[in-house]
Amino acid sequence: MPFHGADLKQISAVEMALLGSFYCVLTLQAALSLAMVHAQDDQSGFISIDCGIAEGSNYTDKKTGINYVSDAGFIESGKNQEILSTYKSNTLDFQLRSLRSFPENSRNCYTLRPKQGKGNRYLIRARFMYGNYDFKGQPPQFDLYLGNDHWSRIHFNVSLEMDYEIIHLTSSDYIHVCLVSIGLGKPFISALEIRLLDSTMYANQLQSLVLFERTNFGTSETLRYADDKYDRIWNPIALSGITNVQTSRPVSIGPSTKEQVPSKVMSTAIFPTNTKNDLLYTWKATSESEEFFMYIYFAEIETVKSNESREFMIYLNGVNWGGPISPVDHTTTTYFTSFFNSSSYELTIGRTQNSTLPPMYNAIELYNAIRLQQRQTEDQDATVMWSIKSTYGIKRNWQGDPCVPNGSVWDGVSCSYNDTYNLRIISMNLSFSGLSGEIAPALANLTMIQSLDLSYNNLTGSVPNFLASLDFLRILNLTGNSFKRPLPSKLLEKAKQGSLALRLGPHLKKCCPKGSCKKNKNKKVVIIVIATVATLFVLSTILVVLWIAKRRQTQDPSIELRKQCFTYSEVQRITDSFNNVIGKGGFGTVFYGLIGDTRVAVKMLSESSAQRYKEFQAEVSLLMSVHHKNITSLVGYCDEGKHKGIIYEYMANGNLGMHLFDESPNVLSWKKRLQIAYDAAQGLEYMHHGCQPPIVHRDVKCTNILLKKNLQAKLADFGLSRAFTTEGDTHVSTIIAGTPGYLDPDYFTTNRLTEKSDVYSFGVVLLELTTGRPAISTDIYIIRWVKSMIEKGSVEDIIDPRIQGEFETNIAWKVVDIAMACVDSSSVERPTMNDVVMDLKKCLKAE
Numbered sequence: 016m017p018f019h020g021a022d023l024k025q026i027s028a029v030e031m032a033l034l035g036s037f038y039c040v041l042t043l044q045a046a047l048s049l050a051m052v053h054a055q056d057d058q059s060g061f062i063s064i065d066c067g068i069a070e071g072s073n074y075t076d077k078k079t080g081i082n083y084v085s086d087a088g089f090i091e092s093g094k095n096q097e098i099l100s101t102y103k104s105n106t107l108d109f110q111l112r113s114l115r116s117f118p119e120n121s122r123n124c125y126t127l128r129p130k131q132g133k134g135n136r137y138l139i140r141a142r143f144m145y146g147n148y149d150f151k152g153q154p155p156q157f158d159l160y161l162g163n164d165h166w167s168r169i170h171f172n173v174s175l176e177m178d179y180e181i182i183h184l185t186s187s188d189y190i191h192v193c194l195v196s197i198g199l200g201k202p203f204i205s206a207l208e209i210r211l212l213d214s215t216m217y218a219n220q221l222q223s224l225v226l227f228e229r230t231n232f233g234t235s236e237t238l239r240y241a242d243d244k245y246d247r248i249w250n251p252i253a254l255s256g257i258t259n260v261q262t263s264r265p266v267s268i269g270p271s272t273k274e275q276v277p278s279k280v281m282s283t284a285i286f287p288t289n290t291k292n293d294l295l296y297t298w299k300a301t302s303e304s305e306e307f308f309m310y311i312y313f314a315e316i317e318t319v320k321s322n323e324s325r326e327f328m329i330y331l332n333g334v335n336w337g338g339p340i341s342p343v344d345h346t347t348t349t350y351f352t353s354f355f356n357s358s359s360y361e362l363t364i365g366r367t368q369n370s371t372l373p374p375m376y377n378a379i380e381l382y383n384a385i386r387l388q389q390r391q392t393e394d395q396d397a398t399v400m401w402s403i404k405s406t407y408g409i410k411r412n413w414q415g416d417p418c419v420p421n422g423s424v425w426d427g428v429s430c431s432y433n434d435t436y437n438l439r440i441i442s443m444n445l446s447f448s449g450l451s452g453e454i455a456p457a458l459a460n461l462t463m464i465q466s467l468d469l470s471y472n473n474l475t476g477s478v479p480n481f482l483a484s485l486d487f488l489r490i491l492n493l494t495g496n497s498f499k500r501p502l503p504s505k506l507l508e509k510a511k512q513g514s515l516a517l518r519l520g521p522h523l524k525k526c527c528p529k530g531s532c533k534k535n536k537n538k539k540v541v542i543i544v545i546a547t548v549a550t551l552f553v554l555s556t557i558l559v560v561l562w563i564a565k566r567r568q569t570q571d572p573s574i575e576l577r578k579q580c581f582t583y584s585e586v587q588r589i590t591d592s593f594n595n596v597i598g599k600g601g602f603g604t605v606f607y608g609l610i611g612d613t614r615v616a617v618k619m620l621s622e623s624s625a626q627r628y629k630e631f632q633a634e635v636s637l638l639m640s641v642h643h644k645n646i647t648s649l650v651g652y653c654d655e656g657k658h659k660g661i662i663y664e665y666m667a668n669g670n671l672g673m674h675l676f677d678e679s680p681n682v683l684s685w686k687k688r689l690q691i692a693y694d695a696a697q698g699l700e701y702m703h704h705g706c707q708p709p710i711v712h713r714d715v716k717c718t719n720i721l722l723k724k725n726l727q728a729k730l731a732d733f734g735l736s737r738a739f740t741t742e743g744d745t746h747v748s749t750i751i752a753g754t755p756g757y758l759d760p761d762y763f764t765t766n767r768l769t770e771k772s773d774v775y776s777f778g779v780v781l782l783e784l785t786t787g788r789p790a791i792s793t794d795i796y797i798i799r800w801v802k803s804m805i806e807k808g809s810v811e812d813i814i815d816p817r818i819q820g821e822f823e824t825n826i827a828w829k830v831v832d833i834a835m836a837c838v839d840s841s842s843v844e845r846p847t848m849n850d851v852v853m854d855l856k857k858c859l860k861a862e
Contacts, residue, residue, distance in 0.1 A: 058082060060211025061246070062127055066204045067095040067113035076109055079240045083110055086207065089125045092414065093117045096203070098146025102174055108206075111144035111176055116203040117194060119853070121860070122160075122423050123202065124193040124415030126401075131211055133394065136184045136218070138245065141192060142206035143169060144176040155200020160193040163419040164387040167225060169194075169202075176205075178248065180226035182217050182382070187391045187437075188398070191415040210246050215273040224308055224382035228298070231378050233259040233283030243277040249378065256292070257285045260375070262316035264345055272349040274310060274380075281314045281347050281377045290373040293365040298381070299358065306355040309362075310380040313350070315342035319372065327374035330363040339367050342375065353384065392418040392430065393437040395460050400425065400440070402457040407450045431463065439463040446470045446492070447642070447705070454479050463487055470518070471495035471642065478502050483509055492518040579639075579651045583658040590617050598669075602630070602734070607665070614665035615650050619658070630734030631659050637733045641706060645698030647721055647731040666729065668722035671780075675717060676789055685814075685822040686862050687726060688784045689830070693855045694728035695720050699777060700848040702730075703770045708738045711768055715776035716757045716790070717783055737768060756790030756797070761842040771842035777851065778837025785830055787815030798838050801831065826858050833858075 063083045065072075070087035093115040103112050117123040129137065139161070145154040154173055159166040161181060171177040183190075190209065194202035217224060231238060231249035240246035266281035287294060300307070311329070319325060328338035329350065337350060354360075364374040391397070400417045403409065411426045418430035418438040429442035440461055446468045453476035454469065461467075465487050474496040482491060483505035491506075502519075510517035587593065589608040598605035603621035607614070620631050638649035638661075653660040668674065671691065674683055683691070695715075702710040712719075713735040721731045757779045759772035779790050782797050790797050804813045810827045811820065833854050839845050846854075 060129070060131060062129060062207075062209040064089060064125070064207040065110040065113060066115040066206055067097070069095070074109075078108065079246075081240055081246065083206075086115060086125065089127060089207075090115070090123065090414070092120055092123045092412070096148045098144055098148045099150075102144070102146035107144070107176070108142075110206040111142060112146075114144065114146075114148060114203045114205045116148070116201050117196075118201050120412065120414075121196045122193055122415070123195075124160075124191050125204075125207055126415060127190045127192070127207075127209055128188055129190065129209060129211065132188045133185045136182060136212045136214065136216065137190070138180060138182050138208075138210040138212055138247065139190065139192065140178055140180045140206075140208040140210075140248075141204055142176065142178050142208070143171060143203070144205045145171060145173055145203075147173050148203070149201070151200075153200065155202060157197055157199065157202035158195040160191075160195055161223075161387065162187075162191045162193070162416055163390050164385075168197075178226075182212065182224040182226075183387070184221075184223070186389045188394045189391070189416070191391075193415055208246070212245055213273075213275060216245075216275060218273065222306075222384040222386045225385055227307065227381040227383055229378075229380045231280050231283065232285040232376060233261060238277065238279055242279045245275065249277075249280050254285065256288055257294070258288045260284050260286065260317055262345065264316075266314045266316065266345050266347055269343060269346040269348050272312070272347045274312075274349060276312050276347050276349075276378060281312060282316060284314070284316055284375045284377040286373040286375040292373070293363050294374050294376065296362040296364075296379070298360055300355075300360065303356055303358050306353060306384040307360070308353045308382040308384050309351065311350040311376055312378040312380075313340065313342040313348045313376050314346060315344045316377070317372075319344070323371045324369060325372035325375065326367045326370040327364050328367060330365060332357060332361055333363075339369075347377075390419050391437060392416050393439050395462070396438075396440045399457045399460045400428070403445075403455055406455045406457070407445075407448070407452075409445075409448060409450075411448075429466075441487070442466040444468040445472070448472060450474055452476070454482075456481070458482075459484070461485070466490040468492040469496065474498065478506065480505065482506055488515060490516045490518075494518050579649075581651045581653045581660075581662065583653055583655045586617060586619075586653045586658070586660055586662070589615065589662070593619070608662070610650065610662075613650075614667075616663045616665050617660055618663070619660040628659065631661065633736060634733045635661060637710065637736050637738075641702070641710070641733075643698055643701040643705070645694045645727075645729050646701065647729045663731070666721035666731075667724040668726060670718045670731075671720040671722060671728065671784075672717035672789075674722065675783060675787060682815075682817045683726075683784075685818050685827075686859075689826075689855065689859045689862055691720070691722070691726065691728040692781055692784050692830075693852070693859050695730060695780065696777065696848060696852045696855055698728075698730040699773055700852045702736075703773065703848045706738075709770060710736055710738045711770055712736050712773050712776075713768065714754060714757075715773050715780060716754050717780055720780065759842065760840060769842060770848070771845045774837050774845045774848060774851065775842070777848070778834045778845075781830065781834035781837065785815065785827075785834060786813060787817060798835075801835065805831070805835070823862060826862050829854070829858055 058081065061081065063081050064086045065074075065083040066086040068085045070085050073082065073084045075082050094117075096114050096116050098112055098114065129135070141159060152173060154171055156168065156170045159169050159179060161183065166181055167179050169177070169179065192207060194204060196202055229247060229249055230252050232252065232254075234251050235253070236251060238249040243249065261283040263282075266278045268275065285294070315325065324341070326339045326341045329336045329340065331352075331354060336352060340348070340350065342348060364376060366372070366374050392400075397417055400413070404413055413425045415423065417425045417428050417440060418432075421432075424430060427444040427446075427448075428440060431439045431441045441463055442465055443461070444466075447470075450469065450472035451474065454474060456479070458464075458467070459479075459481040462485065464485055467482075467485075467488060467490070470492045471494065474493075475498065477499045478493065480503045482488065483503050506515070506517065509515040581589070586608075589610055590606040591608070593604075593606050595607040596604055597607045597616065598618075603619050606617045606619065608617045609615065620628065635649070635652045635654075638647075642648070647666065648664040650662040650664060652662060674681060699712065699715065702712060712730065712733065714732060715730070719730065719732040721729050723729070757776040759775040761775075762768055762772040779797065782788075782801055783790060786797065786801065788797050788800070801813060810824055810831060813831060814822060814827055833846075833851060836844070836846050837851065
């Protein structure tokens with residue numbers, strides 16, 4: 016904001032009472048009276064974070080004496096960086112030399128919890144210094160949010176530091192400062208600071224105040240802590256046509272000043288060198304609706320003789336705004352006002368006719384007033400979520416507020432948005448999250464929870480009684496853990512009454528000698544993990560009957576396992592005597608069937624395919640232990656004499672190949688293709704990185720990607736799959752297996768099977784999805800064809816022409832890049848499925 020110095024501007028004195036600002040101050044202050052903790056000189060009200068320094072680091076700043084810590088304890092995403100040495104001047108604050116950048120995620124949040132808690136007013140300051148850390152010479156632009164509320168748009172040049180401040184009355188114990196990408200470069204931050212203010216400071220309003228300018232006149236020195244115990248930064252300004260004055264005596268706080276302006280700030284002031292002139296201060300608003308709050312601080316710091324007087328008026332855009340004002344000797348007086356409805360402003364301080372001395376002032380603060388919604392998760396629920404994250408070491412992208420904004424709700428969490436104020440968590444799905452130990456007591460405080468899924472973890476100990484005391488809990492899934500018996504009687508009673516759907520998991524069953532399966536009600540409920548294929552099929556000893564409960568986004572809720580082992584006569588009834596054929600292959604025939612009202616697909620191994628019995632065993636074994644939303648679910652199997660069959664959930668839309676190539680009448684849209692690719696990639700990622708030991712599919716291709724009615728994709732056909740059975744294995748030596756066109760050349764030449772073999776096959780599938788061409792057609796290999804088209808430089812010639820240009824060019828290029836990286840001839844150069852999933856997720860979001 017420019018200061019135009021002391022212009023020659025003579026005005027007449029107008030007798031006018033000071034506006035009723037102080038009355039407003041007192042009224043609003045009474046309405047906001049809260050028991051608050053005063054900020055102390057010992058930094059007890061400070062949180063000072065140096066972003067980008069090593070985890071666990073801390074230091075005391077030599078300039079200010081402020082104690083800074085690493086930001087590693089406040090955020091999990093981002094990358095530590097340093098500005099270039101060219102910009103590390105001796106005058107640059109130490110905490111601006113490092114930064115944390117955020118190349119991943121569109122929204123990254125710091126979460127802070129001041130020990131003084133909610134109901135307090137804080138100064139929150141985010142600091143930025145670009146310093147060409149990324150060698151691009153082009154500073155990014157991005158948005159700064161306070162929780163779910165927009166704070167400011169961040170933009171700056173290469174060499175200047177920028178500070179963004181907001182004064183905020185909190186309604187929650189948690190403060191979330193979020194950096195949000197707007198597609199104009201990667202967000203970053205250099206430092207983050209929170210300062211507890213006194214309860215009386217800036218208490219004349221209900222809005223939050225975004226700092227526009229804080230200026231200390233009459234000095235060339237920047238002042239902050241410890242001169243200001245609240246660590247406000249008071250910047251000097253160089254002016255012409257004015258005279259600086261200062262005093263060595265302390266300046267006290269007057270009764271009208273609640274803002275605790277430091278004595279050192281008030282000990283300097285300015286007045287026009289030509290004592291007949293006025294002081295002029297101008298600035299521009301971004302819009303006429305932008306509301307300003309202005310605090311002007313006066314103190315007489317010169318010796319005024321008995322025959323002298325200093326008296327002046329305040330004008331805004333030529334309108335008499337207040338006065339006459341006479342500064343009090345070495346005592347601070349505050350003039351406060353608010354205004355809007357102009358695109359530019361001119362503040363004039365003019366002497367009255369009775370004044371023998373020129374006008375003067377010591378400091379000014381200008382703020383933009385904004386009203387924030389402050390929609391946040393109820394503190395009690397938020398505390399539980401942070402406790403759960405810490406207790407179990409959950410490695411999800413859990414950042415910021417659990418419930419807001421809607422687009423960034425924590426993975427696995429659902430919230431109630433009916434309340435007009437704080438939000439409540441009503442559902443939590445922690446299935447397949449690697450939890451171990453006992454059920455955390457903190458869950459007792461999720462008093463509004465309706466559904467809790469803890470299935471398929473490594474939880475042990477007793478099921479706690481408090482679960483029966485959660486009044487709104489309607490669904491509780493404890494499947495796939497190792498809890499002690501007995502269960503709490505109150506919990507079982509609620510389940511018996513029907514007020515709680517209690518899911519406990521698979522039951523131990525035996526198989527009769529002739530293969531018919533009967534329940535044994537005297538056996539305890541257990542899960543038998545079959546370690547090897549041989550053990551699995553010693554059916555005279557063990558029969559596993561598994562009830563599949565609702566898993567985190569892994570099962571179609573319509574699929575319920577009646578039993579895992581089926582007799583041949585039962586399979587005949589399910590398939591209506593094998594009357595409805597829906598597929599054929601080298602393994603045998605696939606039939607449509609019904610178990611009750613549930614549709615299934617039954618794959619029967621033909622008697623002439625005895626050599627495939629090992630694949631049959633392998634697939635059943637794998638599907639017994641692997642559960643994921645993008646992997647076809649096992650309903651059961653039959654292994655009775657020469658009759659071998661596998662029963663799957665029914666996939667109404669068949670396989671991907673049926674929809675993709677020229678003979679298909681229905682053309683898949685570009686977005687749907689991306690979603691199918693993303694679905695299939697997630698299934699492979701789970702096999703590679705979510706299973707212990709990791710599993711290689713070994714035959715990824717379009718016909719082994721099945722589609723549900725809504726076109727959700729699931730991997731299928733695991734007869735060739737292999738697991739790395741020894742911890743630390745990086746490959747398996749095996750006989751070549753797979754499908755021409757999808758087969759990894761590294762695997763083909765070395766017999767060394769790795770996860771990257773699946774990545775190669777997936778890359779071919781991704782090219783098929785992109786181009787609409789099969790892997791091999793008329794002796795033209797799809798990879799060679801795409802390479803030749805890339806050289807021509809037009810992605811439009813690569814994408815399936817049936818899409819008719821309904822795609823975004825940059826996203827299309829990115830998808831082609833992902834696919835070509837996957838099919839790199841060197842397996843070492845290929846990405847992992849983790850990388851592929853992240854890249855496809857970004858493409859899908861962008862689309």
